Amino acid sequence: MKTNDLISLLAEDAPVGMRLGRMLAIALLVGVVVSALVLLSTVGVRPNLAAAIETARVLFKIGFTLVLAAAACRLVFIVGRPGLSLKARGLQLAVPLVFLAIAVASELSVLPSEAWTASMLGRNAAFCLFFIPVLSLAPLAGFLLVLKNGAPESPGLAGASAGLAAGAIAASLYAFHCPDDSPLFLAVWYSIAVLLVTTIGYLIGRRWLRW
Amino acid sequence: MKYSARDQEWAEWMRSAIKGDTQAYHRFLSAVTPHLRAMARRRCDQFGAPASEAEDVVQEVLLAVHLKRGTWDPDRPIGPWLSAIVRNKLIDSLRRRGRHVNVPIEDVIATLEAEEQSDGLDRLDAQHMLERLKDPQRDIVRSISLEGAGVRETAERLKMSEGAVRVALHRALKSLAALYRSDAREDE
Incomplete structure (x- = not known):
């Protein structure tokens, strides 16, 4: 085929159906709703949520995961667009991490050192490691399917961002159920669960998001 | 940062194209193609791929620009977006081709001379x-x-x-x- 013929062919297909940003917004919305329904229809929220939410630890747990989810989603929204620098939004991921470090430090200073291990191990670590990845499935699948329409300069990084965002969304939903409120628990088990989803996203993205 | 008149013109055409203006899109693609061709030929040289493959690469890059045009944000300049798409696809395409390309230099010269005549538009x-x-x-x-x-x-x-x-x-x-x-x- 001559290049000029190809150009005529492409020109006839000019209009764009739906742009990447809108597709990602839909994937985010659907992912959050589906995962919230999964949470509500299985384990539900913690029974004493109304009272618990007023304590500093629970507020921090929910707030931290939400800030992390927001920062990671902001990255997902530009990672599929070539020619944009990811540096600024990548650095914003440090904000929730700094918060977490401060919370861990203050928890360590408040608690007697005999209680550290018990707070860190919590009561439901294994379930947390299982359920956060489960809750991340819907947003992760949505993000990856949409990013397949994108043009990420680094497919692995795009997949990892999708995994991080999906994991953080799942963590913030799970926080409404989770009975373990210590920042020490958060720093260990939530981090492992979210990093697991991030790794899955990276491994899928590295191959599947190539274009 | 200031963007050239050319970039602004291209962006204008692309904005109309996204809304369905076939002619504007045709103008955009026709304007971009000579640049792609020059880049593809230069890179083919650099990678040691025969210049005759440059036109295949041009067509592959055009298809990528087309299929990925929904990732361009119309509020942003089009230059950086286009360069990123082209760079990525050019390298990808040449790497795939380059792996099996192992042509002695005399053949490359011969191909280059043949290229001049046919202009390589129908590879x-x-x-x-x-x-x-x-x-x-x-x-x-x-x-x-x-x-x-x-x-x-x-x-x-x-x-x-x-x-x-x-x-x-x-x-x-x-x-x-x-x-x-x-x-x-x-x-x-």
Whole structure:
């Protein structure tokens, strides 16, 4: 085929159906709703949520995961667009991490050192490691399917961002159920669960998001 | 940062194209192609790929620009977006081809000389590519590209609705992009 013929062919297909940003917004919305329904229809929220939410630890747990989810989603929204620098939004991921470090430090200073291990191990670590990845499935699948329409300069990084965002969304939903409120628990088990989803996203993205 | 008049013109054409302006899109693609060609030839030299492959690379890059145009944010300048797409696809395409390219320098010179005459505009065997498309797609591609018909005319000729022709055309372009990729892989 001559290049000029190809150009005529492409020109006839000019209009764009739906742009990447809108597709990602839909994937985010659907992912959050589906995962919230999964949470509500299985384990539900913690029974004493109304009272618990007023304590500093629970507020921090929910707030931290939400800030992390927001920062990671902001990255997902530009990672599929070539020619944009990811540096600024990548650095914003440090904000929730700094918060977490401060919370861990203050928890360590408040608690007697005999209680550290018990707070860190919590009561439901294994379930947390299982359920956060489960809750991340819907947003992760949505993000990856949409990013397949994108043009990420680094497919692995795009997949990892999708995994991080999906994991953080799942963590913030799970926080409404989770009975373990210590920042020490958060720093260990939530981090492992979210990093697991991030790794899955990276491994899928590295191959599947190539274009 | 200031962007050149050319970038602004290209961006304007692309904005109209996204809304469905076929002519603006044609202008955009025609304006971009000579730049792509120059870049592809330079890179082919650099990678030691025969210059005759440059036109294949140009077509592959055009298809990528087309299929990924939804990732351009119309509020941003088009230059950086376009360069990123082109750089990525150029490297990808040449790397795939480059792996099996091992041509002595005399042959490259011979190809280059041959290139000058043919201008390298018809590297891919049109018939060969078309045959590998499915049925309505093939007729539509042939009608629009080789016979120069528009979508409406093609729809009338094939007794299809314009919408159906548009959908089939879009699928055909995706298949073509996939064919380019698999073609290069088969050669490995």
